[in-house]
Amino acid sequence: MYRTHTCGELRLDKKGSTVTLAGWIQRKRELGGMTFIDLRDRYGITQLVFNEKTPESVSQNLKTLGREFVIQVIGTVDERSSKNKNIPTGEIEINVKKLKILNSSLTPPFTIEENSDGGDDLRMKYRYLDLRRTPVKNNLLLRSKMSHLIRNYLIEQNFAEIETPDLMKSTPEGARDFVVPSRLNPGQFYALPQSPQIFKQLLMIAGFDRYFQIARCFRDEDLRADRQPEFTQIDCEMSFVEQEDILELFEGLIKHLFKDIKNLSLNDFPRLPYYDAMDLYGSDKPDIRFGMKIHEMTKFLKGKNFKIFDESEYIGGICAEGCGNYSRKQLNQLTDYVKRPQIGAKGLVYLKYNADGTFKSSVDKFYTTEDLKKWAEIFGAKAGDLILVLCGKKSKTQIQLGTLRLEIASKMKLTDNNIYKPLWVIDFPQFEWDQENNRWHAMHHPFTAPKDEDLPLLDTDPGKVRANAYDLVINGVEVGGGSLRIFHQDLQAKMFKVLGFTKESAEEQFGFLMNAFKYGAPPHAGIAFGLDRLVSMFAGLDSIRDVIAFPKNNAGRDMMNDAPSSISDIQLEELNIKVNLPKD
RNA sequence: GGUGCGGUAGUUCAGUUGGUUUAGAAUGACGGCCUGUCACGCCGUAGGUCACGGGUUCGAGCCCCGUCCGCACCGCCA
Numbered sequence: 066m067y068r069t070h071t072c073g074e075l076r077l078d079k080k081g082s083t084v085t086l087a088g089w090i091q092r093k094r095e096l097g098g099m100t101f102i103d104l105r106d107r108y109g110i111t112q113l114v115f116n117e118k119t120p121e122s123v124s125q126n127l128k129t130l131g132r133e134f135v136i137q138v139i140g141t142v143d144e145r146s147s148k149n150k151n152i153p154t155g156e157i158e159i160n161v162k163k164l165k166i167l168n169s170s171l172t173p174p175f176t177i178e179e180n181s182d183g184g185d186d187l188r189m190k191y192r193y194l195d196l197r198r199t200p201v202k203n204n205l206l207l208r209s210k211m212s213h214l215i216r217n218y219l220i221e222q223n224f225a226e227i228e229t230p231d232l233m234k235s236t237p238e239g240a241r242d243f244v245v246p247s248r249l250n251p252g253q254f255y256a257l258p259q260s261p262q263i264f265k266q267l268l269m270i271a272g273f274d275r276y277f278q279i280a281r282c283f284r285d286e287d288l289r290a291d292r293q294p295e296f297t298q299i300d301c302e303m304s305f306v307e308q309e310d311i312l313e314l315f316e317g318l319i320k321h322l323f324k325d326i327k328n329l330s331l332n333d334f335p336r337l338p339y340y341d342a343m344d345l346y347g348s349d350k351p352d353i354r355f356g357m358k359i360h361e362m363t364k365f366l367k368g369k370n371f372k373i374f375d376e377s378e379y380i381g382g383i384c385a386e387g388c389g390n391y392s393r394k395q396l397n398q399l400t401d402y403v404k405r406p407q408i409g410a411k412g413l414v415y416l417k418y419n420a421d422g423t424f425k426s427s428v429d430k431f432y433t434t435e436d437l438k439k440w441a442e443i444f445g446a447k448a449g450d451l452i453l454v455l456c457g458k459k460s461k462t463q464i465q466l467g468t469l470r471l472e473i474a475s476k477m478k479l480t481d482n483n484i485y486k487p488l489w490v491i492d493f494p495q496f497e498w499d500q501e502n503n504r505w506h507a508m509h510h511p512f513t514a515p516k517d518e519d520l521p522l523l524d525t526d527p528g529k530v531r532a533n534a535y536d537l538v539i540n541g542v543e544v545g546g547g548s549l550r551i552f553h554q555d556l557q558a559k560m561f562k563v564l565g566f567t568k569e570s571a572e573e574q575f576g577f578l579m580n581a582f583k584y585g586a587p588p589h590a591g592i593a594f595g596l597d598r599l600v601s602m603f604a605g606l607d608s609i610r611d612v613i614a615f616p617k618n619n620a621g622r623d624m625m626n627d628a629p630s631s632i633s634d635i636q637l638e639e640l641n642i643k644v645n646l647p648k649d
Numbered sequence: 650g651g652u653g654c655g656g657u658a659g660u661u662c663a664g665u666u667g668g669u670u671u672a673g674a675a676u677g678a679c680g681g682c683c684u685g686u687c688a689c690g691c692c693g694u695a696g697g698u699c700a701c702g703g704g705u706u707c708g709a710g711c712c713c714c715g716u717c718c719g720c721a722c723c724g725c726c727a
Contacts, residue, residue, distance in 0.1 A: 097683035116684065132677090149686050172678060175660060178688085182660050182676065186719050259727080285727040287650095331712090407652065407723040461682085497727090510727040530653040619720065 067137060071287040073109025079142045080515040087137040087167065088196070090130055091177065100127055101158075104138070107202065112145070112158040113138055120566040123164045133177065133194075139163040142378050148639045189624040189643070192615055193559060198623035204612045208600045212279055214301055214325055215596075218318050224275040225303065229264035231257055231281070236574055238511050238564070240284035242282045243289060243294070246640040255285035260593060261577055262510060263407055265302040266550055269589040277301045279596065288626050290608040291542070291598060294621045299599075301547075302591035307535055307550055311590050312336075312489055315545070318485065319537065325605055331487065334537070343460065347467020349493070352541030353486045355479040357383050362442050364453060371431040373412070379462050382414075382454035384444040385473045389451045403455065403469055410465045416440055416452040471541070480540070482605045487539040493518070495530040496563070511560055512578075513548040537594070544599050547592030554582040 068087040075084065088106035099116040111403040114126055134634065140161040145517065149155030175183025177197050188195040195201050215225070219486075235242045235256035242256035258264075260282045268276045280300045288294065314335050323329040340350050345358045362380045374380055391399075396415055403410035416437060417425040432440070444452050453469060455462050474480055495515050496505040505527050507513060517521065519530040533549035551557045555577050561571035571579070597609040608615040618624050637644065 084673090094686050094689055095683085096686060099686080100685045101686050103687070110687095112687070114685085120655080147683080147687090149687055151687080172659075174677095176677070183660075184719085186656095189658075241726085262727090284726060287724080289726090290721070292726070405652080406722090409723095505714090507727050513727085621717095624719090 071108035072104050072106040072646045073143055074153055075157050076113060077144060080143060080144055083140045083141050084159065085137065085141065089131055090134045090136060093130060102130070104136070109154060110152055112159050113140070115161055115351045119161060126164055126166065127568040131172060132171060133171070133173055134166060135168040137165040137167055181278040183553065186624060189618065192625050196614065198338060200425045201611055204600070204604050205614055207604055208612050209324060211326065211600055211603065212596070214322055215279070216317065218321050219277045219301070219524070222275065222314065224277040225273055226278060227268060227273065227276050228278060229261040229280065230435055239630065240286050243285045246642055250638055251641045255373045259284050260298060260299050262512065265300060265591060266512065266578065267581055269302055270584065270586045271303045274304050288621060289618055293597065293609060293613065293617055297596040299594040299596055300594065302589060304589040306590050308535065308542055308590065311547065311592055312535060321551050329545065331485065334487045334489050336489040336491050339490055342490050347463040347470060348464070348542045348625065349490055350536065350538040352471065352474070352480065353488055354481065354484050354540055355474055357474065358382055359463065362443065363441065365440065372427055374456055377456035377468070379459035380456040380547045381462060382444065382452050383470050383473070385451045385453060385465055385477070387449055389414065389419060389449040390472070391451055397593070399453065402472060403465060403565065408465055408468055410455050411457065412537060412540065412549055414454040417453070418446045418448050418450045420449050422448055444592065445630065471472055485539055487537060490536045490538055492531045493534040494528070495532040496527045498528065505563055507564060508532065509548050509566055510545070511535050512550050512557070514551045523559060523563055539602060541599055542602060544591055544602065545594035547590065548647050549590040552586040552588050554579045557582060
């Protein structure tokens with residue numbers, strides 16, 4: 066037996082008993098006549114003590130022990146004469162009688178501490194060492210706990226957990242596929258699933274009624290702090306339900322997680338139609354931890370001979386509370402911020418509501434004091450506030466205002482990571498216009514059911530069709546989304562037509578699904594949550610990398626094993642693949 | 650595909666306008682002293698291809714060009 070206890074469990078009640086522990090050496094403190102060692106495992110740290118009474122056979126080995134050696138000790142549980150209140154085992158220590166070195170260790174390239182001295186790339190290269198650190202370890206344990214809670218909740222609700230294939234058919238819609246060559250079918254490829262979407266719909270047709278899966282998904286697109294090439298979805302689908310049933314059941318799941326893990330009882334989630342979200346927050350995933358809502362000013366500010374405004378389709382602004390004391394320099398910085406090509410505003414108009422009640426604006430020669438006062442009233446501004454106004458094309462300007470709103474909020478530190486403000490964004494548009502390819506494409510996915518009352522618009526004005534689609538947003542992060550699905554073959558065929566598929570290509574790509582619809586497909590709907598984002602939110606992190614055991618970097622590389630890599634000529638030959646890299 | 654920031658000791662960083670001859674600090678490592686530490690303390694030692702390649706200059710860690718690598722973001726991600 067390697068151990069009788071873990072390094073996190075011994076307390077004073079075991080005083081006097083003989084125990085065996087195994088773990089890693091966190092730290093050694095030599096005080097001449099005596100030595101302390103902090104022994105660490107997944108469960109905690111227990112102090113070992115060695116002194117002049119320690120057997121010679123043990124103490125002679127002390128010198129050789131270094132950080133991260135793996136050792137096994139047998140000793141008695143003693144009460145400490147000076148206790149450490151900062152750790153759970155701080156009242157006891159192990160008086161070591163026997164010591165066995167199970168394995169030595171090189172000195173690790175960074176310190177295995179709560180706050181490591183290691184930089185990101187080094188810690189990624191030695192991920193297995195980084196995972197020994199308490200905060201990273203706890204993230205993975207949190208993830209495990211959340212997966213467990215989610216499974217239990219859904220299974221209690223009669224969901225069946227069913228696996229679907231990872232090797233599937235490439236489909237043209239959506240993200241770029243990761244592709245796997247088929248040796249048995251030369252020249253042909255599987256695709257890794259972007260999500261189990263079609264399979265779960267087929268499971269509904271098969272009559273499974275309530276399905277879920279904690280599924281790995283793959284999308285070959287560029288990465289971000291919150292986007293990995295492979296990520297995990299809590300994938301769910303239900304039959305014989307309406308939108309209301311889905312929202313209620315999964316709101317329950319999220320509340321359950323917050324209650325169990327954070328001991329927070331969340332209020333019912335507000336619901337915000339997509340266009341309201343854009344009007345008020347300039348985003349389809351608004352952060353509603355703070356207000357600073359967008360106010361449209363088009364009518365009010367036009368017609369005063371300020372040419373830029375007069376020529377704009379839309380004028381809108383936000384009120385930054387307490388920023389009225391911004392200096393010229395700070396305002397210039399904000400102007401530069403919105404003019405960066407990534408945001409693309411042409412300029413920034415401000416209205417300062419000075420502490421003394423006067424107004425100062427970059428455009429005050431076009432407006433009377435009375436105008437400026439009304440202007441401030443529309444925003445509900447107080448003395449000491451700063452109003453920032455952008456103008457241009459409506460939807461573009463709203464998005465710019467939304468970005469500016471987040472920038473101001475982060476400058477003013479309005480985003481407390483211990484506060485959680487979830488909401489449902491509903492009534493998404495069915496289609497987005499794809500300028501590059503000059504066609505409509507599905508905003509959610511091509512299987513999403515349009516609102517019944519908007520069906521006539523499919524032929525006349527697709528851009529106005531609203532979908533039965535919904536997203537769950539928490540603190541400005543899209544943590545989940547789903548929709549009611551099309552379950553009639555003719556409507557699905559029509560959808561493909563609007564999306565620009567010919568009858569033949571729709572048949573070739575999705576014939577099996579439309580065929581399945583002919584055999585009694587029940588009405589069904591579903592939702593999927595991003596587990597990585599959900600866990601990182603519960604862990605209070607902005608990046609999902611630290612809730613993934615072995616994540617990939619910016620460029621999709623695994624920095625530990627340096628995947629992806631080239632493969633041997635033999636492998637290529639078996640697959641009938643010729644690599645054709647661009648020259649230079 | 651694009652924008653920005655960064656790369657100096659094992660590690661995290663400092664390094665002024667291009668010029669004090671030997672590129673610093675902290676931490677880690679190693680050696681010594683120390684019987685109640687828990688970020689132990691004290692003394693000492695070793696440790697550098699200043700990412701790589703080119704250029705400007707009397708002189709480059711510092712300026713310029715290119716490459717590589719990391720991070721954040723835009724495009725992209727139904």
